[in-house]
Amino acid sequence: MSGTTIWLFGSFFLFLCLNMPIAVALGLSAALTLLLFDLPIQSLPGTMVSAMTGFTLLAIPFFFLAGLIMDRAGISRRLVALAEKLSGHYTGGMAIVAVISACFFAAIAGSGPATMAAVGAILIPAMVKAGYRKDMAAGLLATAGGIGIIIPPSIAYIVYGVVAEASIAKLFIAGIVPGLLVGALLALTGYIIAKKENIPTQPKASLRELLQALLDATWGLLAPVIILGGIYSGIFTPTESAVVAVFYGLFVGLFVYKEITLRDLPKILLESSKSTAMVMLIIAAASTFAWLITVEGIAEDLAKALMSIASDKYTMLLMINLILLLAGMFVDAISAFYIFLPIFLPIIDQMQIDPVHFGVMMTINLAIGLVTPPVGMDLYVACGLAKLSLKEISIGVIPFIIAALVALLIVTYVPQISLWLPNLMGMK
Known part of the structure; x- marks a missing residue:
């Protein structure tokens, strides 16, 4: 070395x-x-600036803004209410509600912390009131928040697509089934815990209540249909879809639900600007780090070292997963893409691993990193919402991390889970 x-x-x-x-x-x-x-x-400033000025990366600030607008518009609250009417009366119903709500909002926001904050603020108190332990409720919502970067549209897929030069539209559609698989295993874990601890169920909603909740949530349910439908039909690109999402959220918030006023916009814009600035600063710094790894031959040397240890594809995928799980404890997803992709891309190319499948696998891995201490961002958001210490929530999150790891292993070794839908649609 x-x-x-x-x-x-x-x-x-x-x-x-x-x-x-x-x-x-x-x-x-x-x-x-x-x-x-x-x-x-002298190459430092140019590398940093060029990393931030790509057209595709414009989707990041707009998806941040869209997520905030749709949360303030009351869309997340209505989606949660619909999920509660649908499944609240089953054993573990509120845990299932949490996962369904996270999946709904993930299909709008594109961000793990945004999904966690929007859904967790409503559901952690509701789950505690329904009889769930606070650490279990917070742990579930923190892990479910990670679905925000697995189910499209996803900021993580945008960054991966830029760095790996992969089709972002194909990554988006490849993430749907794996995201639902993660959600299903989290819901199953919540059901098992609720059954074991004899947590009472909620009253079953009447047909009228269910229809009313469905009517109230219609505009929220239409959001992912418009955003993703526009991308897959070729009407607009993933970057343009982020702009469409902003204007759709503004229309719903200002004129349909009327929960946003023009006075709220400066605060929303400021908050989204802070999130964007943080991410873009990471991209600028990480791109310099990645450039240095590449031009100095560090990536090539590390790739050769890894391939000398693991000669077959399955052992290599396991080793990469272990590296990423460890890295996820210390760095965020965006930094991890820039640091590790220059090392991993030659390996997956030589071992003929599909880059789209690898992108989904890597994203699930880094979604788990959002809830692993000491740097798990979703974990800290959940701590703040539930008013728990890191030690307390770390106990509650363990069963859900195990469930997410099972999903990761399935996606890693059954690539068709990621590639089936893009292949069915004939995407190249």
């Missing part, structure tokens, strides 16, 4: 241990490596 590799990764993990923000740790370790090894430091 070269001195450049040791210094680059060593300084990065040192900065993380010093509790520096991930973007700062990435950018600073790359800059110091350039300086210490007499590499072209």
Whole structure:
């Protein structure tokens, strides 16, 4: 292993241990490596700027904005109410409601933390009131929030598509079945826990109540149909779909549900700008880190080292999963794509692993990272909503992490789960 590799990764993990923000740790370790090894430091600004100016990445701020608008418009609350009427009366009904609601909102927001915040704020108190343990409710919602980056539209797929030069539309449709599989296993786990702990069921909704909830949620249910339908029919691109989602959310919030006023818009814009700025700063810093990994031959050396350990595809996929699970404890999904894809892409190309299948597998892996301490973002959002310590929620989240890991293994070794739907639609 070269001195450049040791210094680059060593300084990065040192900065993380010093509790520096991930973007700062990435950018600073790359800059110091350039300086210490007499590499072209003047390439730093250009690399950072070019990484942030791609047309495809415009989808990120618009999906952030769309998610916030649709939450403020009352769409998430109505989707939760519909899910409760549909399944609240079954054993583990509220746990099933949580997963269904997360899937609904994931098909709108494209972000794990956004899904967690929108659905968790409503459902964690409701689940506790229904008899669920607070740590179990928060753990379930934190893990279900990760579905936000698995089910399309997903900011994670956009970043993966940009870095790996893969079809974002194909990634979107490939994520549908795996996302539903993760949701089904989380709901099953919630059902088992509810049955074991004898948690009471909710009263069954009447047909009239069910129809009323369906009517109230219609505009929310139409959102993913319009967004994804427009992409798959070729009416607009994934980037343009994010803009459509913003205007659709504004229309519903201002003129249909009337829960947003023009006075609310500056606050919504400011909040989405903060989220966008954080992500774009990570992309800028991570792109420099990734550029250095590539031009210095670090990616090639690490890829060769991995292939010397695991010569067959199945062992390699297991090893990659273990690396990503460990990385997910310390870095966010976007950083992980930029750090690890330059290393993994030559491997999957040589082993003839479909890049779309690999993208879905990697995204599920990093969704699990959203709920693994010490850096799991969804875990901290859930802690804040449930007013629990990290230690308390870490106990409640364990069964759901296990369920997500089972889904990850299935998706990893049965690629048709990801590729069946794109192949059925004849996508190339």
